[in-house]
Amino acid sequence: MDLEAIPGVGAKTAERLAELDDPERALREGDVAAIARAPGISEGRAARIARGAIRRDHDDPGGFLGTDRASELYREALSLLQARTVTDYAARRLETIYPSATESRIEEVRAFATAAMDRDPDPAVRDALAGVEPLDAPGDVRIRDRCLATGDAETYARAQEAIPEVSVELVDDARKLSELARGYATVIALDEDFTGVEVDGDVRVEPSALENPAEVVPERVLTFFARNRDSLRAAATVAQQADIEVDCDLDALADALDQLDDDGQVRGDEELDRLTTAVDDLDAAVSTAESVANDRLREAIEERDVTIEGADLLTLVERGAGVDSLLGRELADEYADAVAAARDHLVDALQLRDTERIARQTFPDEPTFPVERDESVVSRLREELTAARDRRATRRKRELAGELSDARPAAEELVDAALDLDVELAIARFARDFDCTMPTLSADPGFEIEGGRSPLLDVPFEAVEPVDYGVDGVTLLSGVNSGGKTSTLDLVALMVLLAHMGLPVPAAEARVERLAELHYHAKTQGTLDAGAFESTLREFGGLVTGVGDEDDETAASARKLVLVDELESITEPGASAKIMAGILEALDERGATAVFVSHLAREIRAAADFDVQVDGIQAVGLEDGELRVNRSPVKGELARSTPELIVEKLAEDGDEQSKAFYRRLLAKFE
Template identity: 70%
Template structure:
C-alpha cells in the first residue's frame, strides 16, 4: 500500500506511519489505537487516516452524503453509537464507520456487526472497560548505574542506536575499562579482546550484547509493562467478564501475565521480593539508623557515668594531668567495661534496625570503634563502606530480578497487546450490540446487484422506529413504508412526515455503514448517494432559489443511483410556482431512474401538473380526539391524505349536525356552512 496515496496522508505523515510494525494491517483494519502510536498522530487524526485508507482500499469515491441534512443524519446516528462506547478509543474507532456505496465495504462491516450482535452485554465487562486504554510506549528510559564500553568508533555508533538507554563510552585499553568500573556499578564491554582481563568491579564482557538488548537493559520491557500495567489488568478483567470463548487466550497464560504484573511496581522496579525490600530499606534508612545507634550508645554511657563513683588518687590525677590525658583516658581507665557495653549496644541496634546479614553486620560493627571516646561517634568511613556494600547488593539483586522478570514477561508482550486491542475492539462490538438492543435493530437486506428487480427496487421498511426522536422506544409508533421509484408523501401537519423521512434516511445511512437498522425488517438497493433536503425556513431569495434548482438539475442528469428525500420544497417560492417546479423535478427523476420521496402539502396540485401518473402516499389522520390528531403513522400507498384543516372542518360539521338533530336552534344554519367548506376539499 502506497501510504501517500491515502487521502490526507502527505510525506511527513507517511514517514510517521512507516515506523509502525505493520502499518498496512493497522490501516486496513481501522486499528486506530495502533495508528495513533505513530509519532505526532493523535487518536482523532488516526481515525481520519484510517477512514481514508479504508476508502482507498475499497475504491470508494466518497460523497455518499451529498447534502447538509444527509450529513447531519449521519452525525446524529453516529453520536448515538458513540454514546454507547466506554473507551475513548471506541468512540474514535466508530468514526471509521461511514456510509459507502461499495458492496465490499458494506459486507466487511456487516461481518463485524454480525459478530457484534451475538455478544452478550455484561455489566462487569462494561465496568472493566473503563480501565482500558490503548497501550503506550514508555518515555525515554535511562539507566545510569550501567554503561557500555568499546574501543571501536563504529561499534560505538551501533551501541548508541541499539541500546539508547545506557551511556556508551569509548576506552583505549583495560585501564580505561577499570576507570569506568570505578564510576559505574556495572560495565558491559562489547569487545572480545577484553575477555580474560581481570578488573576490579562488576565488568562483563558481552560481545553479543547488542543482539539481546532486553538482557542488558531489562528496564526496557519492564518499563513497557509498568507504564501499561493497569490497562493490561483491566483488559484481562474484560476478557474474563465477557467470557470470550474464541480460544485465543489460555487461562494459564493470563495467570502468568497477572503474576508478572503483580511483581512489578508502577515505576518499573521489581515488587514483592523480601530480600530486595530489605536491602532497599537498609540503604534508605542507613543514616537515620546510624544516628539512632549513636544516640543509644551515648545515652547508655551518659547514664553509666552518672551512676558510677569514680575515685582518683591525687598522685594518679597529677600523673594524668602531666601526661595531658583527657576524658578518653579517664574512660579507658575507669569505665572501660561500661564503654564497651555502650558501643556493643550501638552496634547491635544498628544491625537490628537495618536487618543486616552476617557479612553486612561485620562491616556495620566497624561503625563504632573500641577506642573510648565521649561522646561516642560513628566512623563515617565505615558507614560509607556499609552503604556501598548494601547499594551494590541491592543493585545486584534488583538487576537479577529484573532480568528474570523481563524474561518471564518477554513472551507475554504480544499477548498483552492483543488483549488490550481485543478489549478495545470488544467495546466497539458492545456499542453496536447496545445500539441494536436500544433501538430494536436488525441487519438489513440489500437487493443483489445482479437480480432482475435491483434497478427498480428502492427501499422497504417494516416496523421502523426513528432513533432520532426524543422519545422512549415504546412511545414511538412503528412505521411501515416502501417506495420504488418516485413518490409524493402527503399528510396532516405534525403527522410524522418529516420523522418518516428521518427514519428512511437513518435506515439508509446505517445500512450503507454496514450496521443494523432500527426496524423489524428492511430491504433496499445499494444507493450511490443520499440527497436529503430539509425544510426551508421561509421563501428563498432569487440567488438561493437559483442554486437550489441547479442542484436538482445535476440530479436530473446523473441521479440514477441516488436516493432523494425532500421536505416541503414548495416553501422555497410561491405555492403556484412551487407545484410546477416540483412536478418538473419529479418527471426528470423518474426518467433518470432515481428513488425519491418528496413531502408536500401540494401533492394534489403537483399530481395535476405532472405529465405522468405520480405516486402519492399519505400519512392519514383518522380523526381528532380531545383536540389532538390521531394518526396512522405508516404512510398509506396511493392515497392522498386529508389535511388538518379538512379534519377540523369535518369535526365542526359533525358537531353541528348532531346539535341540529338534537333540536338545538342556536347555529342551525351552521351545518350548511360547514358542508359547503367540506365540498371544497373534494
C-alpha cells in the first residue's frame, strides 16, 4: 500500500506509519488504536488518517455532506453516539463512521452495526471498560548496569538501532573489555572473537544478542506490561464478563502481571527480595551490630574489677600501650563474645547466605573500644550483595520477559477487542435508547418514514411524538408556526445521514433512497443584501443544474436530496415565491427529491408551471391558547395557518354581528 496515497498522509506521516507492525491492516480496518501507536500520531489524528484510508479503500470520493447544515446535523448525530461510549478511543473510532454514497462502505458498517445491536450493554462491562486505554509503548527505557561491546563498526551501528536502551561500546581487545567489566554489572560481547577471553566481571559472549533484544533488555518487555498493567487487567475483566473470544491466556497473563511492580521490576521472588533488602538495610544493620558489640563490651567493663600491678602498668606505659592492650589482656573473652554477637546480628538481620564469610569480617578480631566496623569490608560486602541482587534480578527479568514477550500480540489483541467492544456497545445503546431499526436503502426515489422520532429535540425522547412522512419527488411542506416543520426536516435529514452511515435509525420503519449528496439549507435569518442574495441564487443554480440528468447514465449514482427551510426569507415575499417556483420546476424536471418548507405554499403553487405537491402539518385547533398539532404531515393538504385558526375560533364565539365579521375574514383564507 502506498501510504502517501491516503488523503492527508505526507512523507513524514507515512514514515511514522511504516513503523507499525502491520500498517496496512490497521488502515484497512480503521484501527485507530493501532494507528495511534505510530510515533507522534495522536488518537484524533489517527481517526482522520483512518477515515482517509477507508475512503481510499472503498474508492469513496466523499462530499456527501453538501451544506453546512448537513455537516452540523452529522456532528450532532455523531455526538449522540459518542456520548454513549466509555473510552476516548471508542469516541475517536466512531469518527471513522461517516455518511457515504459508496455502497461497499455502507454495507460494511451495516454489517458491523447489525451485529452490535445484538450486544447487551451490561453496566458491569461498562464499568470495566472505564479502565481500558490504548496500550502505551514506552520509549524512555534506559538501562545503565549493562552494555554491548563490539569491535566492528557495522555491528556497532546495528546494535545502536536494535537495542537503543543500553550503551554500545567499541572495544579492540581484552584489556578494554576488562575495563568495561569494571564499570558495568554485565557486558555482552557481540563478536565471536571474544570467545574464550578471560576477564574479571560478568562478561558474556553472545553474537546473536541483536536477534533477541528481550534477552539483552528484558526491561523493554516488562516496562510495557507494567505501564499497561491496569488497562490489561481491565480488558481481561471485560473479556470475561462480555464473553469475548480472545487468543490470550487470561489466567497466565494475570499471574505474570502480579509479578511486576509499577516500575517494571520483578516482585514476589523471595531470594530477590532478600538480596534487595540486604542491600537497602546494610548500613543500618552494620550500625546496629556495632551498637550490639559496644553495649555488650561496655556492660562487661562496668561489671569487672580490673587490678593492675604497678610493674605491669609501668610495662604497658613503656610499651606505649593503651586500653586496647588492657582489653586484650583482661577482657579478651568478653570482647570475643561481643564481636561474635555483632557478627551474628549482622548475618541474621540481613539473612545472609553466600556472603556470610565476608560479613563476619566486618568487625576485627583484635580488641578495641569502641568496636568499629571495617569500612573496606562493608564496601566489599555491599558490592557482593549488589552484584548478587542484580544477577538475580536480571535472571528473573529474563525469565518473566520470556513468558511475556510472546504474549504481547495477544495482549494487544485483548485490549483492542475491549476497545472495539465499546464502539459496539455505543451503537447498541444508541439503538435501544432511541428505539432504532435498520433502514432499507434502495434505488427507488424518495423516502418513507414510519414512527420516526428525533432524538435531537430539546425534550425527553419519550415525550417526542412519532412522525409518519414520505416524499417521492418535489414537495412543499406547509404548517403553522412552531408546528414542527423544521424538526420534520431535521428528522428526514437525520434518517438519511444515519442510513448512509450504515447505522440504525430512530423509527419503527424507514426506507431511504441511496443518494450521492445531501443538501440541507437552513432557515436564513433576515432578508439578505444584494450580494448575499446573488450568492444564494448562484448556489441553487449550481445545485439544480447538477441534479439527475435523464440522459446521463450516472444519474442514479449522482442523486441528491434537497431540503430547504423557508427560503422565502431571502427577499421580498412576492419575489421569493417566484424564485422558489422556478427552483422547484428545475428540480422536478430532473426527477430530484426535494422538500421545501414554506409559508408561501399557495403563492408558490400558483407561480409554478407544474402541479406542485403540497403537504401540510395540520393544526388540530387551539386549546387554552395552546396550539394542538398533528406532527405527521398530511399528504396533498395545505396546512391551515395560526391566524386562520384564531379567526375560525372567533367566528364561532360572540354575538351574531361579530360572528358575521369573522366569517367574512375566514372566507379570505379559502
